[in-house]
Amino acid sequence: MVQGAAHLALGDDAAAEVSLEQARRLAGPPLDNPWIAAAADYHLGRLASRRGRARDAEDLHHASLAVRHHHGFLPGVAESFDALAELAADGESDREAARLWAASATLRSTRRFAITPAEQPRYDDRVARVRARLGDEQFAAAWAEGEVLTVDEAVAYATRARSERKRPGSGWNALTPMELRVVALAAEGLTNPQIAERLFVARGTVKIHLSHIFSKLGVATRAELASVATRRTADA
Numbered sequence: 001m002v003q004g005a006a007h008l009a010l011g012d013d014a015a016a017e018v019s020l021e022q023a024r025r026l027a028g029p030p031l032d033n034p035w036i037a038a039a040a041d042y043h044l045g046r047l048a049s050r051r052g053r054a055r056d057a058e059d060l061h062h063a064s065l066a067v068r069h070h071h072g073f074l075p076g077v078a079e080s081f082d083a084l085a086e087l088a089a090d091g092e093s094d095r096e097a098a099r100l101w102a103a104s105a106t107l108r109s110t111r112r113f114a115i116t117p118a119e120q121p122r123y124d125d126r127v128a129r130v131r132a133r134l135g136d137e138q139f140a141a142a143w144a145e146g147e148v149l150t151v152d153e154a155v156a157y158a159t160r161a162r163s164e165r166k167r168p169g170s171g172w173n174a175l176t177p178m179e180l181r182v183v184a185l186a187a188e189g190l191t192n193p194q195i196a197e198r199l200f201v202a203r204g205t206v207k208i209h210l211s212h213i214f215s216k217l218g219v220a221t222r223a224e225l226a227s228v229a230t231r232r233t234a235d236a
Helices: 002-010 013-026 034-050 054-071 074-090 094-111 120-134 136-147 151-163 177-187 192-199 203-217 222-235
Strands: none
Touching: 002 013, 002 034, 013 034, 034 054, 034 074, 054 074, 054 151, 054 177, 074 094, 074 120, 074 151, 094 120, 094 136, 094 151, 120 136, 177 192, 177 203, 177 222, 192 203, 203 222
């Protein structure tokens, strides 16, 4: 994972993708390391953003945030808030961006961890752009709304904001990267608890993902899901 992040920093996208995908796979059994899994998704999100794939980037950052929040990796939670704020700013959802940056700033301040010196200029530039577009008064109001959010409230807010993003309502293209992982594991015959353990999320989260998957793919049972997943793999 560190090697993948280094490739990303140096601008070698192809090498970064190979290293980060390998780290994501190795984070599962036998290592069972959620920190590596979340960090790999975060950096893959940065890579997707750099390639102009905003939807994929948002999905990956939310996948990373879910694991970091579930396991209490608070520095990573702040990092994910900042990444999602940046994506919101790129999409001109400026109030959302300001709220998420403010929630991150509160978390960083209370837990005493800072943005790295390497990231600070980029952060300052993005925040300044949003402030300029909103104007000082509106920016300050949005910031004030975000800085009083608890971590749980900020995660919930980020999730609600994401649900408003337009994406296909049905079919395979409607599935997020996390949902595709759930499909693959369910097709292998893993139970919800086993999937949760493999993906480092709560069992209830897996149940919610499966509900969304069933609706998007028009299936009613795990057997049907396994069947359509197998056909899709065979046709690929």
